[in-house]
Amino acid sequence: MIEVEGVSKRFGKVEAVRSVSFSAEDGRITGLLGPNGAGKSTTLRMLYTVLRPDGGRARIGGRDVVREALAVRRSMGALPHGAGLYPQLTARENIAYYGRLHGLEGAALARRIDDITRLLDLGEFIDRRTKGFSQGQRTRVALARALVHDPQHVLLDEPTNGLDVMATRALRQLILRLREQGRCVLLSSHVMQEVAALCDRIVIIAHGQVAASGTPDELRQRYAENDLEEVFVRAISRVGDPQ
């Protein structure tokens, strides 16, 4: 369970996030949807404890992301935007490094890596150095790395960026599986169709604010509009840019 209450963040004069509130439940896929620069990444960065909010508070699994940052990190796997790997290490070593930093070791770690290799279909390149991997391969390894400790909360920033059709499909299936296992999945995207196809709840963000939120059906009803894309356009145009 992720709870966000009135969180805001500014960089100098720019208010990147202004009093954003929403929640993401366990066993549900929640999507942060918004145009580029809307504040999705900043919101996620505060949740995965890389940035500190200036105001408001956020809890993951009931723990405060600022005061209990280390505990939050233990129960969470994050895939930041454009997450990079260590090119001189093999895929397995990249994943094992994160596993060790999560306190896994020995046979338990090896078993966990084998499981995740099967789950994400990494077998073909698991023992190759990641230098020269395709974008799809890199994203899969980064995802495996984020899931190595079997986290309850999974935060994905634009996970399908740069993936081809097949890789996107595989990723979607994985995310659905995480939901089946009762995990709390929060992902961001600027692609309407993707969010519509995958998410149980949608939080539309524009100009650092929540423009609308609800299930796809709720949103359609509220705007009396069948086409989600129209809903999206109308929702974000409702929130003017105050700057």
Place this chain on the structure above:
Amino acid sequence: MKLLWTVVGKELLDNARDRRTLASALLFGPLFGPLLFAVLISVVIQQTVSDVERPVTLPVIGAEHAPNLVAFLERNGFDVQDWSKDAGAAREAVQAGREDVVLVIDPAFGERFQAGLPARVQLIQDASAQRAARNVNRTRSALGAYSSQLRAMRLQARGVSPEILSPVVIDDVDVSTATGRAALLLGMITYFLLAAMLMGGLYLAIDATAGERERGSLEPLLTLPVTRSTLLVGKILATCCYMLLSLVITLVAFAVGLSFVSLEELGMSANFGPEVVVLGFLLMAPFVLLGAALMTLVASFTKTYKEAQTYVGVLIVVPTLPILFAAFLSVKPSALLMTVPSLSQHLLMTALIRNEPVDPGFAALSVISTLALGVLVTWLATLFYRREGLMG
């Protein structure tokens, strides 16, 4: 603690697979210094030795006016060449550097000599030409010797003891030991040791900070249940490992390289045996933490790999400044100077190579103050790493 070693281990492995890091840590850094040094000393030796043995070529204008003087010069190792040119041509030749020195004998030399009057010769030379100084000095002292020989003979012919003209006798007593003279050159060794150490850690320090950020692997790393201080200290320790490795290789390379160079021919003896390698390692090693922390701190200020290379490259010059200062002012070790990193290592290391006793108190002061400063800079670097702007 376990997490810290996980970070250290990963950085060591990651960089061990990077050819550039390895080459700079194990090859270029450690071997460049000793190699350059061996070549430099060999050249110096060759020049010094051959300078002493080679007869000085001395063009003489008007040799026929003073056959005795010419004969004296030839007996004293001068290759006298009878020049029919005039003094103007001689000036030109010296100015252009074709000749080191030209002796012009006055046509009236014989006449005045017979009359017991001061006879005149001209020594055409270029005082600004360093290379010629040796031959000029040898010519001048040979002429002086001829002159005083004649003086003594003339006085004796008149029944006067020549000693009456020497009220004061100056005896030069050269107290510089052979090892001491060598140390002037060998003082450069500390510089090479420091440079090799810093070069050894350079790429790892940059890769672990600016490189990590540029690759985009920093952000996911910061979402792990590890404090930023642990991550940074791990990176600094990994840098230290590479620097220590560079230091050992450089010390051994110097010991091996200097055993091939016959310093004795220069009248020097370098004390660079296994004992100096071990003691030198113990004296220089504390600098590793300071160097690694400084490089990491500077590299974590920068946004890209390239930018980091520029700034850390400049940083490598910094530890050489106190050494330069010491070379110009020829400072003596003191308690105060022992608190200055790089300078204290330089002074102690130089004493060690000179085969002089190393004050254990000074050594302890150097080790402790350098380590303390290293810990302080490490702490500053962790403070900086906690800053949000780190994400760029």
